[in-house]
Amino acid sequence: MKFPLFSSLYGRIFAIFWLTLLLVVFTLVLLPILDPRTQHTIPAPDLHRFQAAAQNIGLRLAEARGPAGQRLQQLTHDSRRKGFQLYFTSTEGEIIAPDGRNKALRNFITMADDPAKPRQRLYGRWMMAGPFQVDAQPAPVLMYVGRIWHRPPPFFIQILDKPLQLLLVTMLVSTPLLLWLAWAVTIPARRLQQAAERVATGQFEADPTLEAGPREFRQAGASFNQMVRAINQTISGQQRLLSDISHELRSPLTRLRMATALAKRKQGDSAELARIDTEAERLEKMISELLELSRMQSNGQGQREHTDAGSLWLEMLEDARFEAEQCQKQLDYGTLEAWPLCGNPGLLISALENVVRNAIKYGRETIQIRFQPGADHLEIWIDDDGEGVPDSELGDIFRPFYRVSTARDRSSGGTGLGLAITDSAIRQHNGTVSASRSPLGGLQIRLTLPLDTTPA
Ligand SMILES: Nc1ncnc2c1ncn2[C@@H]1O[C@H](COP(=O)(O)OP(=O)(O)OP(=O)(O)O)[C@@H](O)[C@H]1O
Ligand SMILES: [Mg+2]
Structure with missing residues (x-):
């Protein structure tokens, strides 16, 4: 199927421009979804693990004696030694444990406070997940888990964060594309140039391949071929005329030489007659060379x-x-x-x-x-x-x-x-x-x- 838009050079450039724009918009929409620094649902295995841990902590709190707050402080302290961090808040969002200021936690609990929909988000290299409900007495508390995120951020995130690298990657990706575009766009131009060079060296041949490709070049190619055919016709017309004239001149010239020979025989040799004869001979030579030149020019391409x-x-x-x-x-x-x-x-x-x-x-x-x-x-x-x-x-x-x-x-x-x-x-x-x-x-x-x- 042929799209009229793509048959012209203008249309092709226009289409490539829009395609690139679409790609950029698509990437910009997709990036936030893939970026771990925005909020996401927790992968199922982690979710089950954290929920089981919350349940377990609830059971242990029920068995333990003494105030729940102290017990929770102890748990957060123990977790740190195991390489992660537990946080506990009240259902109203007040931090119970650990003590001290925690910016990431404060930020995260404003966005994730529903234990029915736990989420996770990356803060630097710290991945926060939660909340998970822990059944404690006298009121349930919310548990959050923080851990070091060992997986390096995806490649495109690393690039997005460094403008120079982003520029470099954009150049690396776009350069071959643009080179290809420039190459593809200039093929018909090069063909036209080669055809013009051939004409310059005297080969007046129409080239049908010029009449393919984008509409603008197709039209230029057709005009070029038309011009070549017209020149060809003019040249061969002139050559034919030259050849005909040379041919026709030969007969009167032969008759002239015969008449001179007769005159010589009748009146005897004279300087004037000798002059007429040499000039006629010169003319004959000239005509035969002219004939050769025109013959050569008209059928030189063959054989x-x-x-x-x-x-x-x-x-x-x-x-x-x-x-x-x-x-x-x-x-x-x-x-x-x-x-x-x-x-x-x-x-x-x-x-x-x-x-x-x-x-x-x-x-x-x-x-x-x-x-x-x-x-x-x-x-x-x-x-x-x-x-x-x-x-x-x-x-x-x-x-x-x-x-x-x-x-x-x-x-x-x-x-x-x-x-x-x-x-x-x-x-x-x-x-x-x-x-x-x-x-x-x-x-x-x-x-x-x-x-x-x-x-x-
Ligand atoms: N080697 C040469 N030395 C000096 N002059 C030359 C030389 N070759 C060509 N010419 C000059 O160039 C002119 C054109 O040469 P060309 O061969 O076309 O014609 P021609 O030799 O005079 O005649 P034709 O070759 O048709 O019998 C000559 O008339 C001559 O004046
Ligand atoms: Mg010569």
């Missing part, structure tokens, strides 16, 4: 598999080393082991390849690649000794089509999509990409990728 760093990158790095040697450059990649990774192999290979190719292209002599596995991440550093990138542009080189101002007019310059592809691929795998100045003098790119800790 994930358990793999390892060695089988992913060894072949590509060997090729790159060979390529570097052809350009009289030295590429060194240290040790590459089978560190476990999970992802789309194609994307992961091209992510590192684009950075390594840049290093070969822009480096002068040396390209250094280092792999460093951590507790849960694999770090990859790619350094070169080229010109590097001005500090102010380090963050921009990951933007599509961005080329550093000095490289823009270089004839060798690429389209500026390589690092955008790397950035997109690594972020789709929950990794990070950053650029800085290399100790070798050129550019240093640092990639991190989470290691695969789930069993295959």
